[in-house]
Each structure stands twice: as C-alpha cells, then as structure tokens.
Amino acid sequence: MSLIEVSHLKKSFGANDVLHDINFSVEPGDVISVIGSSGSGKSTMLRCINLLEKPTGGSVSFHGKDISEKGVSLAEYRSKVIMVFQSFNLFNNMSVLKNCTVGVQKVLKLSKSEAEARAEKYLSRVGMSAYKNAKPRQLSGGQKQRVAIARALCMEPEVILFDEPTSALDPEMVGEVLAVMKSLAKDGLTMIVVTHEMAFARDVSKKVIFMDGGYIEEEGSPEQIFGAPEKARTKEFLSRYFEQ
Amino acid sequence: MGFFDWVVRLFSEYWRLFLEGTGYTVLMALIGTVAGFIIGLIIAVIRTVPTEREKSPVKWGIMKVVNFILSVYVEVIRGTPMMVQALIIHYSWFARIGMPALLSAIIIISVNTGAYMAEIVRGGIISIDKGQIEGAQSIGMTHFQTMTLVVIPQAIRNIMPSIGNEFVVNIKDSSVLSVISITELMFMSKSAGGTYFQFVPAYVICAVIYFILTFTVTRILRFVEKKMDGDDSYVICGSQTDFRSQINAKKEDA
Numbered sequence: 001m002s003l004i005e006v007s008h009l010k011k012s013f014g015a016n017d018v019l020h021d022i023n024f025s026v027e028p029g030d031v032i033s034v035i036g037s038s039g040s041g042k043s044t045m046l047r048c049i050n051l052l053e054k055p056t057g058g059s060v061s062f063h064g065k066d067i068s069e070k071g072v073s074l075a076e077y078r079s080k081v082i083m084v085f086q087s088f089n090l091f092n093n094m095s096v097l098k099n100c101t102v103g104v105q106k107v108l109k110l111s112k113s114e115a116e117a118r119a120e121k122y123l124s125r126v127g128m129s130a131y132k133n134a135k136p137r138q139l140s141g142g143q144k145q146r147v148a149i150a151r152a153l154c155m156e157p158e159v160i161l162f163d164e165p166t167s168a169l170d171p172e173m174v175g176e177v178l179a180v181m182k183s184l185a186k187d188g189l190t191m192i193v194v195t196h197e198m199a200f201a202r203d204v205s206k207k208v209i210f211m212d213g214g215y216i217e218e219e220g221s222p223e224q225i226f227g228a229p230e231k232a233r234t235k236e237f238l239s240r241y242f243e244q
Numbered sequence: 245m246g247f248f249d250w251v252v253r254l255f256s257e258y259w260r261l262f263l264e265g266t267g268y269t270v271l272m273a274l275i276g277t278v279a280g281f282i283i284g285l286i287i288a289v290i291r292t293v294p295t296e297r298e299k300s301p302v303k304w305g306i307m308k309v310v311n312f313i314l315s316v317y318v319e320v321i322r323g324t325p326m327m328v329q330a331l332i333i334h335y336s337w338f339a340r341i342g343m344p345a346l347l348s349a350i351i352i353i354s355v356n357t358g359a360y361m362a363e364i365v366r367g368g369i370i371s372i373d374k375g376q377i378e379g380a381q382s383i384g385m386t387h388f389q390t391m392t393l394v395v396i397p398q399a400i401r402n403i404m405p406s407i408g409n410e411f412v413v414n415i416k417d418s419s420v421l422s423v424i425s426i427t428e429l430m431f432m433s434k435s436a437g438g439t440y441f442q443f444v445p446a447y448v449i450c451a452v453i454y455f456i457l458t459f460t461v462t463r464i465l466r467f468v469e470k471k472m473d474g475d476d477s478y479v480i481c482g483s484q485t486d487f488r489s490q491i492n493a494k495k496e497d498a
Contacts, residue, residue: 050382052378052381052382070299074384075384075385075386076384077384078381078382078383078384079383079384082382082383082384083378083382085375085378085379085382087375088375088379089375089376089378089379089382090379091376091379091380091393091394092376092398093394093397093398093401102393103383103384103385106385106389106393107383107384107385107389130480131478131480133478133479134478134480135474135478138476138478151383152383155383155384
C-alpha cells in the first residue's frame with residue numbers, strides 16, 4: 001500500500017479546468033520533484049493533496065484511506081502531511097520559537113517543554129536556533145523559509161509538501177534552503193517538491209513528474225526525464241531550461 | 245462678572261459635580277468599549293465559521309439562521325440613534341423590571357458599540373493575509389485555533405486605531421444617555437450652569453474635560469499599540485560555535 005495515492009484527481013475553478021485526471025503514488029522515503037511551466041497545475045495539485053483546495057473529482061488516499069471521507073480528521077491528516085509555502089506563511093505575531101512550538105502544543109497536544117525541545121532540535125537542524133527570539137519580520141527570506149521548514153519538521157510529519165519553496169528567494173538564499181532540503185532528503189524524509197530548480201530535481205529526487213496543461217505528461221527517474229525524455233513537450237520544456 | 249470669572253466660579257463651586265459626572269462618563273465609555281469589543285469579536289468569529297452545505301447540512305442551516313439574526317442585530321442597532329434606543333429599551337423594558345438606569349445605560353452602550361465593533365473586527369480579519377490562515381491550517385489547526393492563535397491577535401493589532409475611535413466616540417456619545425437620567429458629565433454641566441443661568445461657561449468646562457479625556461485615551465492607546473508591536477531588536481542566542489555569547493542584534497534596514 002502506498003503512503004499517498006492520488007487517483008483520477010480533478011480540479012476546476014468554475015469553468016476553468018486546472019487539473020485533469022492526475023494519477024500517481026508516493027512510497028515512504030520518496031523524494032518526488034514536480035516540474036513544469038507556470039500554470040500547468042503543479043501548485044494546485046499540491047494544494048489538493050493538503051486539501052487547501054477541495055478536489056472537484058477523484059481521490060487522495062493516505063495509508064489507503066480516502067481523506068475526503070467522513071470521519072477522517074482533516075486536522076490530524078494535515079499534521080502528518082505538512083505543507084511548506086512559497087511565501088513562507090510564518091505566523092507574524094509569534095517569535096521563531098513560538099512558530100515552531102504552537103502546532104506541537106495545540107495540535108499534537110504535547111507539553112510545552114517537549115515542544116520546546118523539539119523546536120530547539122529542528123531549529124538547529126536548519127541552522128536557525130540562534131534566532132529563536134526573533135520575529136518573522138526581522139528575518140531574511142531564506143531564514144524565514146528555513147524556519148518554516150523547522151516548523152513543519154517539529155510536527156514530525158510523514159510527508160512534507162514543498163510548494164515552490166525557493167521561488168521567492170534570491171540566488172544566494174536559494175542555496176541555503178536547498179541545502180536544508182537536500183539533507184532532509186538524505187535522511188529519508190518523504191517529500192513532494194514543486195520546483196523550478198532543475199538541478200535539485202535532477203540530483204536529489206528519486207522520481208520526477210513533468211506536468212503540462214493539467215496533465216502528468218511524463219514521469220520517471222531523474223536520469224530518464226533529464227537524460228532521455230520521451231515526450232516532445234518534455235524535451236521542449238527542458239531544452240528551454242538548459243539553454244539559459 | 246466676566247465670562248472667565250463665571251468659568252472659574254462654576255468650577256470652584258461645582259467641581260464635585262463635574263468630577264462625579266466625569267466618573268460616570270468614563271465608567272460607561274470604558275465598560276461599553278470593552279464589552280462592545282468582546283461582543284464584536286464573538287460575532288465576527290461566528291460569522292467566519294466555514295460551513296459546507298453538502299457535508300453537514302444541519303450545521304449549515306443553524307449557521308444560516310444565526311448569521312441572519314446577527315445581521316439583523318448589527319443593522320438595526322447601527323441604523324437607529326443610541327438616544328432613541330435608550331429611551332425605548334429603558335422605559336419600555338429595563339425600568340419596568342426595576343433595573344437601575346446606570347446598568348441600563350451600560351448595557352445599551354455595550355450593545356451599541358458591539359454592533360460597530362462586529363464590522364470593525366470583520367474588517368480586521370479580512371485584512372489578514374490568507375497565507376496566515378493557510379499556514380495555520382496546513383499544520384492541522386482547527387478553525388477555532390487558527391482564529392484565536394493566529395488571525396485574531398494580528399487583526400486586533402490592525403484595528404487598534406478603530407477601537408480607539410470607538411472609545412473616543414463612546415466618551416462623547418455617552419452624553420445622550422442623560423435622557424434616561426444618568427448623571428454623567430453633560431447632565432452635571434447642565435445642572436451646574438442652571439443655578440446661575442450661566443450655561444455657556446458650564447459647557448466650556450464640560451468641553452475641556454471631554455477633550456482631556458479623549459486626548460488621554462488616544463495617547464494611552466497609541467502606547468498600547470507600540471507595546472503590541474514589540475521591540476525592533478532581538479537577542480541572538482549564542483553563535484553557531486559559542487553558545488555562551490549573547491549578541492544584541494538590531495533589525496537591519498530593509
């Protein structure tokens with residue numbers, strides 16, 4: 001049984017069909033990169049997996065259980081399949097430490113000392129423990145994103161969904177965030193990463209999904225997608241990328 | 245006797261009246277604003293509860309009814325003068341069940357402020373970036389947790405200037421509650437002026453007191469806002485290599 005099974009997922013906003021029939025599965029320890037041009041539905045797909053968007057059709061299963069069914073706790077599911085956003089979405093009214101502990105205390109119902117121990121552990125993991133008293137507005141973009149990753153890690157989730165985590169950052173900061181993500185991948189964390197960082201997709205992921213126009217155009221190992229893409233659209237997209 | 249002589253004489257003779265009136269005014273404005281704020285907060289949170297018709301039709305139905313009642317409350321209270329509300333509610337209901345006028349007045353001013361606050365808080369909630377809500381939901385917070393832990397604290401900070409406005413308005417508009425014989429500042433000024441038939445000097449004293457009150461409240465709220473924003477500097481706890489060192493860092497100019 002797969003960890004996450006996406007089958008026949010459809011999403012439309014009014015008359016605008018964004019996703020048509022998306023099917024793929026995620027095994028424990030998978031690092032999946034989702035690439036494709038803007039507007040191809042990558043982020044929408046990720047948001048459907050976290051149910052920030054309600055799918056119009058199809059299903060998403062977690063450990064074989066359809067998450068849209070009645071009786072499945074959405075909060076509990078989301079605490080296991082956590083999202084990291086392009087715009088960080090750190091809580092502006094809380095310090096870095098509080099950002100990390102609030103979910104552990106209020107959602108996982110652990111004690112304050114346990115939550116703080118976790119926060120210390122994961123903040124130092126992303127190299128941000130020195131800033132635990134800072135407010136988000138006092139941090140740079142790269143620092144914010146590392147805190148956001150620490151916040152996600154504090155929940156000790158089974159999967160982390162990354163929605164273009166480096167797209168709002170300048171090239172230097174991209175490096176620091178990707179370094180953190182690489183080390184997480186190395187430790188066997190299951191990740192789905194929507195990204196425009198082709199080098200990351202090629203070097204770090206186990207599987208690459210290329211999306212175009214709301215369909216999965218091609219999927220396979222990084223060697224296969226980057227070395228010998230089969231579809232014409234994939235070739236075109238990648239050649240444009242590597243021309244630069 | 246000149247105008248200012250009358251001002252001085254009235255104040256020195258009747259300062260106790262002015263002081264007592266000021267006390268009632270502050271009492272009503274303070275309780276009215278705080279209670280109104282709490283009412284507004286509750287209404288605004290109830291109004292943002294997400295409901296899906298297909299998933300839970302009963303909850304959806306209840307919320308529809310509750311929301312309707314709340315909008316009636318907000319619209320009717322905002323759409324009629326507080327003085328009229330006070331006259332109708334106090335004499336046709338509260339006075340008959342033996343409620344003291346002061347309690348009636350406090351209830352009326354609270355209910356009135358609540359209707360305005362509901363809209364102010366709603367505006368504050370809308371002003372919060374959707375990303376904050378998604379960030380909270382994405383780590384599994386419920387709607388209630390998202391609201392109380394993330395959205396409301398930020399919304400309150402953003403609406404502090406409007407809350408201050410309401411407070412100032414309440415200090416001044418509580419004067420209309422003299423119609424149900426509350427001996428607040430306006431009422432007392434009228435009485436003080438009446439003894440010598442010198443109303444204008446009495447009202448000048450009254451105006452000065454109102455101004456001192458509102459000005460003080462505005463300053464206090466500005467101070468509270470600053471406190472809520474917190475310090476711009478923060479302490480970096482140790483360096484990566486030496487955890488004993490504590491460096492004070494100032495926020496860099498962005």
